[in-house]
Amino acid sequence: MKPVPGHEASPEGDDSRALELLVLTVTVLDPDRAASLLGGLAESLRPAALRRCARLERMGRSGRHAALARVCAHRLASGAGRVEHIPGLLGAEVRKRLAPGDAGPQGSGPLERWARRLAAEL
DSSP states (O other): OOOOTTOOOOTTTHHHHHHHHHHHHHHHHOTTTHHHHHTTSOTTTHHHHHHHHHHHHHHOHHHHHHHHHHHHHHHHHHSSSOGGGSOHHHHHHHHHHHSTTOOOOOOOSHHHHHHHHHHHHO
């Protein structure tokens, strides 16, 4: 896998990747409040999350979106992460869109747009 900008190599492996995905998701969906939202993490996670957030903020919007797309695409392509592994509300929205017979309303907020993008890629 290509290194993701803002990604730190870590011996924790899966935990580090999960934190990376969380930080990417929060930073892409709400860049203005990302640092304050991530500031609510546990003491052990907060410093690494805020460092990653600061690096991602310097990348700009398109870089953050590309980084999130690469992480999600790799996880889905490798079989290491299926739709059920997409975190939080974004994951719930993607699963809802992929459910058989989904003809629900198509929102226009950032969450809905990302869910449509990810669902289209699957």
